[in-house]
Amino acid sequence: MEKEETQINIKDKILNEIQSGDISMRPRFQFTLRLIALSALTFFILLISVFILTFISFSARISHHDELLGFGFRGFLAFLLVFPWFFLIVDIILIFFLERCLRNFKFGYRFPVFYLFLVLLSAVLIFGLGLDRGTSFNDSILERREHLPRPIGNFYNQANRPMIKGEGLCFCKILAIGNKKLIVEDSRKGGTVIDVLLPNDLPLEIFESLTIGDTVLIAGQERDGVIEAFGIRNIPNMHLERLEIREQSIYR
Amino acid sequence: MNKDDTDITDESIVMLVQKGDKEAFGLLVDRYQNKLARYGRKFLSRVEDIEDMVQNVFISAYENIQNFDVTLKFSSWIYRIAHNTFVNALRKNTKSFLTIDFDTLLSHPVYDDPDIKEREQKEMRVLIDQGLEDISSKYREVLVLHYLEEISYKDIAEILQVPIGTIGIRIKRAKEALREKIDQKKI
Numbered sequence: 001m002e003k004e005e006t007q008i009n010i011k012d013k014i015l016n017e018i019q020s021g022d023i024s025m026r027p028r029f030q031f032t033l034r035l036i037a038l039s040a041l042t043f044f045i046l047l048i049s050v051f052i053l054t055f056i057s058f059s060a061r062i063s064h065h066d067e068l069l070g071f072g073f074r075g076f077l078a079f080l081l082v083f084p085w086f087f088l089i090v091d092i093i094l095i096f097f098l099e100r101c102l103r104n105f106k107f108g109y110r111f112p113v114f115y116l117f118l119v120l121l122s123a124v125l126i127f128g129l130g131l132d133r134g135t136s137f138n139d140s141i142l143e144r145r146e147h148l149p150r151p152i153g154n155f156y157n158q159a160n161r162p163m164i165k166g167e168g169l170c171f172c173k174i175l176a177i178g179n180k181k182l183i184v185e186d187s188r189k190g191g192t193v194i195d196v197l198l199p200n201d202l203p204l205e206i207f208e209s210l211t212i213g214d215t216v217l218i219a220g221q222e223r224d225g226v227i228e229a230f231g232i233r234n235i236p237n238m239h240l241e242r243l244e245i246r247e248q249s250i251y252r
Numbered sequence: 253m254n255k256d257d258t259d260i261t262d263e264s265i266v267m268l269v270q271k272g273d274k275e276a277f278g279l280l281v282d283r284y285q286n287k288l289a290r291y292g293r294k295f296l297s298r299v300e301d302i303e304d305m306v307q308n309v310f311i312s313a314y315e316n317i318q319n320f321d322v323t324l325k326f327s328s329w330i331y332r333i334a335h336n337t338f339v340n341a342l343r344k345n346t347k348s349f350l351t352i353d354f355d356t357l358l359s360h361p362v363y364d365d366p367d368i369k370e371r372e373q374k375e376m377r378v379l380i381d382q383g384l385e386d387i388s389s390k391y392r393e394v395l396v397l398h399y400l401e402e403i404s405y406k407d408i409a410e411i412l413q414v415p416i417g418t419i420g421i422r423i424k425r426a427k428e429a430l431r432e433k434i435d436q437k438k439i
Contacts, residue, residue, distance in 0.1 A: 010307045011281040014314070018274050023311050025270075031319040109413040 042101040045094055046124075052091045053128025055159065056084055058138035063161045064171070064235055067217050071231030078169055078219050084161070095120050163188050168222040171235065172196065174214045182210070184218070196220070196227045209234055262326035269317055277317075280326070281310055287401060288334045294384060294396040295338050305341060309334045328410040331397070335411055342389055373399060379430050386433040391426030398423055 017023045060066040060083075068079040099117050102108035108116065131137050138159070145153040163169040172184035175193065182196040196218055198207065210216065210232075220229035262283065268276040288309055292302045312333050320329055376399040384392055397403045397411065398419075405423075409416040 010285055010303060010310065011278050014281055014307060014310050015275065015278050017311070018277060018314060023314055025318055026315050028318040031316075103413070110409070110415055112415050112417065 038101065038104055042098065045098045045101060049091055049094045049098060049120075049124045050127045050131065052087055052094070053124050054131040054138060055155070056087050056091070057129050057132035058142075059084060059087075059159045059161055061132065062138075062142070062159055064217050065161070067233050067235070068169070068219055068231070070233065071219050074230045075219055082161070082163070082169065091124070092121075095124060168218075168220045168227055170218050170227065172216055172218055174210060174212050174216060177210055177212060182216075184216070187215075194225050194227065196229050196232075198232065199230050202232065206232065206234075263322045263324075266317060266320055266326055267322050269314075270320075270322075277310075277314055280313075280330075284327075284330055285310070288330070291331070291334060291396055291401060292338055294380075294400065295389060295393045296341060305337055306334075309337050312337065325407065325410070327403075328407050331401075331403070331407075331411040332413070335393070376427070379427075379434060383430050383434040383437065386437075387426065387429045391422065391429050394419060394422045395426045395430065 014023070063082075065079060065082050068075040068082070071078070095117065098120055099108075099113070102116065102120075103113075111119070138156075141148065141152070142156050142159060145156040147153075148156075163171065170184075171187045172182075172194070173187065174182055174184055176183040180198045180200075182198065184194060184196055186192040186194045197220075199220075215235050217231075217233045217235050218227055218229050219231040220227045222228075260279075262280065265276050265279050269280070285306055288306045289302055292305055296302070296305075309330070313330055316333075320326065376395070380395055380399060384395065387395075393412075394408060397408045398405070403411070405416055405419045408419045412419070
């Protein structure tokens with residue numbers, strides 16, 4: 001019964017259409033071109049994803065935001081506050097597209113979606129972080145940014161992200177050191193002098209390492225222009241020039 | 253070449269077609285037209301113009317035959333084209349903007365045991381005849397391919413382009429859904 005229901009005969013119809021030229025084979029090169037285009041698109045998306053990730057890492061490094069991770073849980077929360085979430089979201093969307101592209105290939109659809117996404121995310125993280133922390137790729141782009149095409153140059157101008165007033169985070173220059181207190185020049189608002197209350201549990205060696213004229217990263221609660229610090233770190237390699245670039249970008 | 257020769261493999265026929273033997277394509281139509289019609293009828297459940305759809309499958313196969321890699325299985329390839337054609341027909345009736353198939357997210361263990369399958373085959377065919385129309389197309393399809401067309405999990409995974417574990421879990425859920433629907437009918 002079932003077999004009778006499904007008996008059809010379309011062979012002659014199809015062969016007639018083939019013979020008459022109504023249906024024709026697409027040439028092989030069309031498929032080859034499509035494959036090349038898809039591979040190129042996949043590779044391009046992968047490159048952009050790695051580039052954005054390496055930029056995020058570079059931005060955290062050059063802005064010294066990653067130093068916040070050394071201030072315990074509160075430092076971690078402060079790090080999350082200044083993290084460039086927009087770039088990360090863009091990167092995740094790109095990885096999602098990358099995953100969709102790879103599913104057109106045999107090795108892509110054989111993997112469960114979630115695992116493939118995790119593998120891609122890990123690969124982008126490893127290459128992105130490795131490129132920033134293991135090579136001078138980003139530093140050399142930053143140095144040559146004026147000579148690079150404008151979109152890339154402008155992109156790297158944003159790498160050094162300023163601390164925002166009121167968030168309790170600043171790069172400051174020490175003007176005076178008191179008992180449990182510093183008087184500093186606030187780099188966030190060219191030359192403003194503010195007080196910083198040091199944490200009670202600040203290790204003695206860190207306190208003793210502070211000297212007048214040092215540039216320090218301060219993390220804490222900011223109230224009425226006074227920062228109650230929970231973390232302080234000397235930034236010996238902080239280039240004043242970079243601070244100036246940042247200040248210009250804030251108050252321009 | 254004697255084109256009635258049943259010993260010649262599908263892939264060898266494809267090679268002939270790729271080299272320009274148009275008549276040889278008729279052999280492939282002979283071999284698959286009824287299988288695809290049965291697959292389409294069961295999968296689509298309420299579609300009348302199955303002959304036109306199967307014809308479209310063969311037209312698409314002929315147009316794209318240069319893209320077929322003869323080291324792979326032709327049956328999986330033609331079923332893949334049929335799957336796409338039937339899914340497009342289903343989509344005409346449903347407005348789905350973006351669907352996420354949660355079965356494909358994680359890996360699932362696979363038990364494609366031929367002995368168990370043989371024992372189940374008869375029972376499942378009876379159940380499929382009784383209640384296939386009442387379960388979702390996603391589940392209908394795997395049951396039809398596995399129990400009626402007798403295609404292995406691995407080949408179904410190639411046809412649907414999903415991980416093999418997804419086929420295992422989908423067949424398990426499809427059987428549960430089918431049994432549930434039949435039980436409900438009895439009540």
